[in-house]
Amino acid sequence: MSGVDWVVLGGGLIGLLFGGIGQRSGFCFLRGLNGLWLQQDARKLKMFFMAMATALLATQLLVWVSGLDLGRAHYLQRNPAWLAIVLGGAMFGYGMVLSNACGARSLVLLGQGNLRSLTVLLCLGVAAYMASSGVLAPVRLWLEGLVRPSLAAPDLTGLVATTGMSVGLSRLLVTLPLAALLFYFALRKGRVQADPSALLAGALIGLLVTTGWWLTGIVGDDVFDPVRLATLTFIAPIGESIQYLMIATGMSVSFGVSVVAGVIVGSLIMALITGQFTWQGYQSIGQLQRGILGGLMMGVGGVMALGCSIGQGLSGFSTLSISSLVAIAAILLGAWLGLKSPVRVASAGS
DSSP states (O other): OOHHHHHHHHHHHHHHHHHHHHHHHTOOHHHHHHHHHHHSOOHHHHHHHHHHHHHHHHHHHHHHHHOOOGGGSTTOOSSOOHHHHHHHHHHHHHHHHHHTSOHHHHHHHHHTTBHHHHHHHHHHHHHHHHHHTSTTHHHHHHHHTTOOOOOSOSBHHHHHHTTTOOHHHHHHHHHHHHHHHHHHHHHOOOSSOOOHHHHHHHHHHHHHHHHHHHIIIIITOOSSSOOOOOOSOOHHHHHHHHHHHHSGGGSOOOHHHHHHHHHHHHHHHHHHHHTOOOOBOOSSHHHHHHHHHHHHHHHHHHHHTTSOTTIIIIIIHHTTBHHHHHHHHHHHHHHHHHHHSTTOOOOOOO
């Protein structure tokens, strides 16, 4: 098989594992924030911290060992569109609350029979394409052109290296303290401790992020048939998956599409094994309205912010991208506004 074939096959396997782990553990950034801010329970957020720390440490180790050039990833930009990233991140965070799940979690929920997530995913995918190349693209491009100051370096490693320090030492001095801090938040003892199995799930998801970088950046590194450097992210791939379902004969399966399909199948298998598969639907018109609006906001916002809570929160963060840190902060702001809003979505069993 060619490198592209291995990338597609590997993407499906990564998605399969993500779906199974996500279904079994309830891995979800929004659930973590909801637990911390509204219930003073940080267990789910500890799982996300573990995923962040593992993805960061493993990815930077991969770069050091293999020489993988993360500069080819779209997260690393010297002149990011700051206004679009901040507005998009806030939109995504607020939409995530309205929908009661991000794109990745919606795929997992769909696999276990939640038809509310199907509505969210359809709206998210269509909105993502509207913003990337459809009727909303001119507005997005206009916003992206408003505020674009240049950075001394696109990532924290490069920023430290501008002091004259070697890149290798800069990577070490940035990666180890950040990873240690996240591991501390994930593992520290408190009033409520995280379940060891949940922490293991977070670590495995973090490793899946690094596996995606390895798969597309090394296995798929073919000068004659190159593969775009990418790993776990779910906004554009969900839109691309919807497009593939409609015109499969006119396009090839990509890494992102195979990951999306794998997540649904992995969640379905795990739900059937554990007896948690059950059909669910909307219980009110208001809940449907919030799901539609939330999906649209996540689709448009995710494109503007260059990623979602997984794409920026794990994948972008693992590159030490400065713009990813800004996007994560904007997503947090949007989620906080949503969770504190009187229009908060009622629990949908996510």
